Amino acid sequence: MESSMIFFDLLRSGKSIDCDLIIxxxxxxxxxxxxxxxxxxxxxxxxxxxxxxxxxxxxENGNVEVxxxxxxxxxxFTLAAAGAISKKEHxxxxxxxxx
Numbered sequence: 001m002e003s004s005m006i007f008f009d010l011l012r013s014g015k016s017i018d019c020d021l022i023i024x025x026x027x028x029x030x031x032x033x034x035x036x037x038x039x040x041x042x043x044x045x046x047x048x049x050x051x052x053x054x055x056x057x058x059x060e061n062g063n064v065e066v067x068x069x070x071x072x073x074x075x076x077f078t079l080a081a082a083g084a085i086s087k088k089e090h091x092x093x094x095x096x097x098x099x
Contacts, residue, residue, distance in 0.1 A: 004055075005055060005056065006052065006053050006054060006055055006056070007051060007052055007053075007054050007055070007056045007064075007066045007068070008045075008052035008053065010056055010064070011034060011038075011040070011052070014036045015036070016034070016035050016036060017032060017033065017034040017035075017064070018031065018032070018033045018034075019031070019032060019062050019063045019064055020032065020063045020064075021063065021064050021065075021066060021074065021078055022059075022063060022064070022065040022066070023051070023065075023066045023068055023070075023071050023073075023074025023075075023077075023078075024068060024069050024070060024071030024072075024074055025071070026071040026074070026075075028074055028075060028078040029075060029078065029079065030078050030079055030081075030082040030084065031082070032064070032078055032081060032082075033081070033082070034081065035096075037096050037097040038081075038094065038096055038097075039094070039095055039096070039097055040052075040093065040094060040095075041092060041093060041094065041095055043092050043093060044092070044093035044094055047093060048073065048077050048093075050068060050070055050073060051066060051068050051070065051073050051074060051077055054066050054067050054068035055067045080093055080094070081094065
């Protein structure tokens with residue numbers, strides 16, 4: 001993967017993603033699922049800025065490694081995307097564009 005590609009590029013690519021993430025050298029505690037209608041809010045973009053601006057690489061097994069040292073932010077992102085936070089906080093971070 002080209003080093004100029006950042007994780008946010010992958011999220012905005014429109015590709016459906018269903019894989020495990022490795023962030024900060026740590027496997028994340030939930031499978032990451034992202035569809036073409038999933039987007040971050042402006043608040044979510046700011047909150048996850050360091051993660052989103054990090055380069056990533058696609059692994060041979062289909063998983064994604066995000067080259068960000070902040071594994072705790074990665075855990076928060078992965079768990080939040082999986083819905084393991086309050087609905088109110090989830091709605092502050094993410095939204096879904098209807099077809």
